[in-house]
Amino acid sequence: MNVTRAFTGRPRVDHAQLPPGQYDAGDDWPVLSAEVTPDLAPADWTFRIDGLVAEPRTWNWEQAHALPASAYEGDIHCVTSWSKFGVRFGGVRLDAFLDAVRPDASATHVVAYSHTGYTTNLPLADITGGRAWIVWEYEGKPLPAEHGGPARLIVPHLYFWKSAKWIAGLRLLDHDEPGFWEQNGYHARGNPWEEQRYSGD
Amino acid sequence: MTDTFVPPTRFAVPGRIAVSNRAAATWQTATLTEIRRETPGAVTFRFAVPEWSGHLPGQHLMLRLTAEDGYVAQRHYSLASPPDDTAHIELTLDHVEGGEVSGWFHTVARPGDSVEVRGPLSGFFAWPGDRPALLVGAGSGVVPLMSMLRHHRARALDVPLRLLVSARGPEELIYAREYGAETTPVFTRTAPEGMAVGRLAAAHLAPLLAERPPGGWEAYVCGSNGFAEHASRLLVEAGQPVDRIRIERFG
Ligand SMILES: Cc1cc2nc3c(=O)[nH]c(=O)nc-3n(C[C@H](O)[C@H](O)[C@H](O)COP(=O)(O)OP(=O)(O)OC[C@H]3O[C@@H](n4cnc5c(N)ncnc54)[C@H](O)[C@@H]3O)c2cc1C
Numbered sequence: 001m002n003v004t005r006a007f008t009g010r011p012r013v014d015h016a017q018l019p020p021g022q023y024d025a026g027d028d029w030p031v032l033s034a035e036v037t038p039d040l041a042p043a044d045w046t047f048r049i050d051g052l053v054a055e056p057r058t059w060n061w062e063q064a065h066a067l068p069a070s071a072y073e074g075d076i077h078c079v080t081s082w083s084k085f086g087v088r089f090g091g092v093r094l095d096a097f098l099d100a101v102r103p104d105a106s107a108t109h110v111v112a113y114s115h116t117g118y119t120t121n122l123p124l125a126d127i128t129g130g131r132a133w134i135v136w137e138y139e140g141k142p143l144p145a146e147h148g149g150p151a152r153l154i155v156p157h158l159y160f161w162k163s164a165k166w167i168a169g170l171r172l173l174d175h176d177e178p179g180f181w182e183q184n185g186y187h188a189r190g191n192p193w194e195e196q197r198y199s200g201d
Numbered sequence: 202m203t204d205t206f207v208p209p210t211r212f213a214v215p216g217r218i219a220v221s222n223r224a225a226a227t228w229q230t231a232t233l234t235e236i237r238r239e240t241p242g243a244v245t246f247r248f249a250v251p252e253w254s255g256h257l258p259g260q261h262l263m264l265r266l267t268a269e270d271g272y273v274a275q276r277h278y279s280l281a282s283p284p285d286d287t288a289h290i291e292l293t294l295d296h297v298e299g300g301e302v303s304g305w306f307h308t309v310a311r312p313g314d315s316v317e318v319r320g321p322l323s324g325f326f327a328w329p330g331d332r333p334a335l336l337v338g339a340g341s342g343v344v345p346l347m348s349m350l351r352h353h354r355a356r357a358l359d360v361p362l363r364l365l366v367s368a369r370g371p372e373e374l375i376y377a378r379e380y381g382a383e384t385t386p387v388f389t390r391t392a393p394e395g396m397a398v399g400r401l402a403a404a405h406l407a408p409l410l411a412e413r414p415p416g417g418w419e420a421y422v423c424g425s426n427g428f429a430e431h432a433s434r435l436l437v438e439a440g441q442p443v444d445r446i447r448i449e450r451f452g
Pocket residue numbers: 010024025026080261276277278279280293294295296297298299300301302303304341344345449450451452
């Protein structure tokens with residue numbers, strides 16, 4: 001351990017929900033995206049799943065909202081070190097979309113891509129079984145554009161760069177394919193509990 | 202219908218450089234060698250990092266402080282120094298009111314202290330000095346842009362580079378003495394005699410965009426989220442393509 005002289009840190013409570021190296025951002029919700037926030041109206045938003053599936057499909061705003069509603073209430077963790085506790089997102093479980101396209105048995109990974117062209121890769125197992133959502137509400141209100149509105153992916157058990165803003169679709173693959181930040185030096189999986197921040201962690 | 206979807210806007214901007222995974226994954230000791238005040242709120246910290254693998258202007262690092270009881274605080278900071286500054290790096294930190302890490306730097310740190318860093322990180326905001334660069338920053342958002350400007354000078358590069366930097370007033374303009382003809386300061390609260398006061402506007406960008414260098418500008422925008430939103434919107438409205446705008450938000 002490399003102790004920093006006279007550094008005590010802020011008074012803190014030991015927080016079992018705080019992954020290593022993270023701090024509690026409290027009410028703050030920092031915005032971190034590398035691109036221009038797109039001007040995307042709900043009427044122009046679409047979500048597509050293709051690749052290794054029996055039936056590729058595209059949903060529009062109404063069709064997506066017709067699926068069974070589901071909320072995520074819990075914590076989120078950003079690789080830049082902040083975590084946010086007890087946030088509530090409203091939308092639809094990703095399983096509801098995936099069930100409709102019938103993934104091939106050979107599919108192991110997905111590339112999630114956004115309406116801006118941003119991409120991020122995920123193991124299929126990380127986004128099935130009730131672990132991922134497409135959301136359009138934050139704390140009961142429409143998701144703000146700078147946070148990915150009208151709709152974003154959320155995969156709360158991984159660092160938040162995996163939760164692609166302005167989600168446009170998923171492509172199912174039989175191999176892993178690094179996305180935007182992963183090509184820029186970030187970890188392929190991004191598990192906050194194992195501090196998988198950068199490739200090589 | 203084909204199986205592949207083409208996004209309507211094409212942000213899929215490639216990173217500018219390959220990032221060294223080994224360097225990004227390893228914590229190194231950085232020893233503070235010098236402290237220079239820039240403005241009442243911002244201070245530059247110079248460190249010796251003997252194993253520093255080098256970086257490109259625009260990259261950042263992760264820095265961590267460790268308390269006696271093992272508690273760590275880690276934050277991202279942009280590199281202010283140009284790549285040619287061998288085995289030394291410089292960071293410039295704003296004093297954030299109540300800030301855990303910036304507070305330690307501004308009130309406790311002195312030469313000889315050591316902290317840990319890992320990096321350089323991210324190839325996306327990096328500028329290798331190859332394309333015409335239009336830099337737009339506010340407050341400490343000028344830090345990675347200054348690394349680009351210093352690199353441009355140190356290597357006497359021919360490629361056009363312009364900097365628009367916004368500050369509340371002249372006394373809060375970080376690196377004020379280093380700017381030359383390539384820089385346009387924008388003052389939002391107080392300005393010297395004869396200079397306008399007001400936030401960054403289309404009129405500031407218009408003459409720079411009108412220059413149209415061969416190959417077009419690569420725009421780099423850095424600052425708070427509010428500033429990044431405002432500046433990137435102005436750039437898009439003025440005709441700068443969205444896929445030629447790179448944004449670094451400090452949170
Ligand atoms: C890629 C990147 C590059 C960056 N580069 C730079 C740079 O070059 N220069 C620079 O100055 N910054 C930079 N930043 C911002 C930097 O990472 C830090 O966010 C900043 O220094 C503040 O950290 P801090 O520990 O001092 O403040 P924090 O402790 O994180 O506090 C931030 C704010 O939250 C409040 N706060 C948070 N928790 C509490 C609490 N429990 N109790 C009371 N108040 C609280 C504080 O009062 C303060 O207002 C960069 C950020 C990113 C993402």
